[in-house]
Ligand SMILES: [Zn+2]
């Protein structure tokens with residue numbers, strides 16, 4: 416799973432913590448942005464490095480476009 420800030424490419428370590436409005440602190444990427452204490456879903460996630468907000472799903476980069484996949488793994492043609 417490739418997870419990093421879409422604005423500065425900061426890669427959040429496992430020990431990174433985000434604070435919910437209820438006061439609970441946890442790693443938001445372990446719960447897809449859902450506070451395990453009060454259940455609030457955070458659709459925007461603030462970067463702890465550049466402090467800018469981005470949509471939570473924009474942090475996930477493990478779904479490259481089809482073109483990139485084909486470039487990295489060109490199909491072998493049997494002749
Ligand atoms: Zn950032």
Ligand SMILES: [Zn+2]
Nearest residue numbers: 435437450453
């Ligand atoms: Zn909460």
